[in-house]
Amino acid sequence: MQNLINNFSINEDIKNSSIKPLIVIDNSMNAFVTGNNYIYIHTGLLENLDSYEELEGIIAHEIGHLKLGHVESRRILSKKNSNLINIGIFALLGATLAGSNNNLNGSILIGTDFFNKKQFKYNRTQELEADIFSIKALNKLKKSSIGLNNFFKKIEERNKLFPKKNNYYTSHPNSENRLELINSLSHFKNNNLNTTIYYKNLELDLQKLKIKLTAYTKNKQKFNVIKKNLKEKNKIFYSSINHYLNHNIAASIKKAIELQEQDKKNPFANEMIGSLFFIGGNYKKASLHYSQAIDKFNKLKISPPLNIKLSLAKSLIEINDEKSLKKSLLILEELIPMKYNSIYFWKLIGMNANKLGDKPASLVAIAEEKILKKQYDKAKIFASKALKYKNIKTLYKMRALDIINFK
Template sequence: MFAKPVFEAANLYPDGIEIYLVRDSRINAFVAGGQKLFIHTGLLQRARTPEQVIGVIAHETGHIAGGHLSRLRQKMQGFSAESILGYVLGGATILAGRADAGAAIIMGGQDAAQRSLLQYSRTEEGSADQAATKYLDKAGISSRGLLEFFRILKKDEVTKTADQNPYIRSHPLTAERLSFLEKHVAESPLSDKRLPPAYQEMHQRVRAKLDAFLLPPEHTMRLYPLGDTSLPARYARAMAYHKDSQKDKALAEINGLIAEHPTDPYFHELKGQIYFENGDLKEAVKSYEKADELLPNTPLIQIALGRSYIEQNDPKMFEKAIDILEQAVRVEKDSSFAWRQLGIAYGKAGKMPESSLALAEESLLQRRYKDANYLAARAEKGLKTGSPQWLQSQDIQMTAERLLKKQNK
């Protein structure tokens, strides 16, 4: 919703750019591996308006269109998102497609790698700023959000928190850049134009969801007290109650939202999660199936639904799990968690070669190349020669062997 108009204004194919959400409280966004855009949760939580987020996306799009960071693109081309994060950030958790996204991020001494590989020159930064304003103008969106975001960064510099802000390190903020944006905003007829309410509401919901999932429950309750009856606040409280093991209160909040917004898939998804994590698998399946019905072909929902089918340990459910998870990995190819769930489903259904193949994909994404090679070879023995899955096992083995050699150089 936020990125598509910018990508189209830059004459880029929106579906060709993959966006990943990285669990890290620091403000950052960067492009790597060709057309993979990584956005830190901290940036979304800190941004106060959707225009600020879209401004950053426009700036990063300028780097994509400008072909900047070619040295990193050459190193990372063809790598999975998880491999890129492992290389650059030391194994950061990607929230998209991960049911284990509560795991702590590991930065492990990788700041030097990030600083050297993701460093833009002043010329590249100025070029990306100019491109960003061009794309925003073409999309009919104010550049004021980008200027406001830069002022947030400037404040961080002044308060000596720049060392904690990787965006400042990789995107040097100069007086010239600020002056350019100030001049553009002063002259643009779009500067005071606000995005439609739907954008504002979506941004507030995203912030509420991130706050609730990433902050301690008591902190969330302070940010969204009981007196706040807005939709984002109720959504956040439902998640906070769930995290605090208050199932009944969590269900009361989410059921109230569903009563008012019965066709909102994300409310049904959260209800499914509450039931699943409290061991009520049948109710979890009902909620996830409703979410899938309302928002079909959405990998995150499909993965959660597939996992719920598996956990029922009912042979009738295993084929359902396989079907929905196969749909998910066709879109969410970089989710090692999805591949693992598919491997488990195949295994429980007695399809061992297919199970080994899915687990080989998981291992490859997690950079366990020896395991990937072994599992793919094992899968190959049980698959029909020349079949798509047999060819997939061959590809995994060749890729794993190539990356092993590269790793051992």
């Protein structure tokens, strides 16, 4: 997904590294963006994809919201109404794709003054602007619009099954209108859609992605649907996930190793084996396979995913000997520029540093946690304590000073 984002970002003159994808475990067919330049994609959407072209169209649409400044304009509009009750503003300000707000778990209260006709008309205009942006972006890359067309057809079918009681009160244009717009503006309408793509000699199979998602969502209904049209090449992978879902970790590992033997250059097989060993409590073997996955990514000249590096660090912490703890802390320190805004991440650093007896590092980690919790005075107290240690490393000294000078 990051590669798809980068392709559109280059063509639309957006800084390549500024937009990142995040997967949200949620059954609804939706995606949205917020002001932090993340595209949030629901697992329910990914599970219902029939081609990579659908995903390309969805990503282009969400980039459109960011490029056109829709999130910020919605934020400004909301500030103008000082009488708003708290209605889950984070979710609301995120420009959503599918037109359904049911997934906000009651945070949007229908009937409040905020949900007036003017607001929804404003949102519908932005959705049409994002649609136009996405089609133009696809045209620039000579990409087919059929994927986006197919996705909106699914939305249309879903809306027929679950019709809205008041059609006026919807933040999205009618799906039929969106389909007409796509067909009128699109230059490329190739029907040969892809369920498999290749990235630097890595095969990325859409069905395999869906199988892997079920391991996270535990959606056995979707898992059983996949079985009906299971590709021959995915049978071993499916079997491994099936054993995992049935809590037979040993059998799942056996199948995963069989899969890895078939494609020894594929780092994702090692990642999977590492995850299974971690779940099974064999942290040494987990760390071995995570390390092998990282090595394979490097050989392919692909930056290893951050989650694999983080998983390696966690397995090394669990091994809990001095050599492993030193290695894990180095990995975590390498990830600070990318993960500094995560409380969980700083908890890991604090725990790791504490196990090594690195008191100043653990104090700075606590200070970083307090900053993220907006407990600024407490953060400065812990940062000041860390600076009293003469053996504080430069990395932590600089962060402690930044915290003390934070206003």
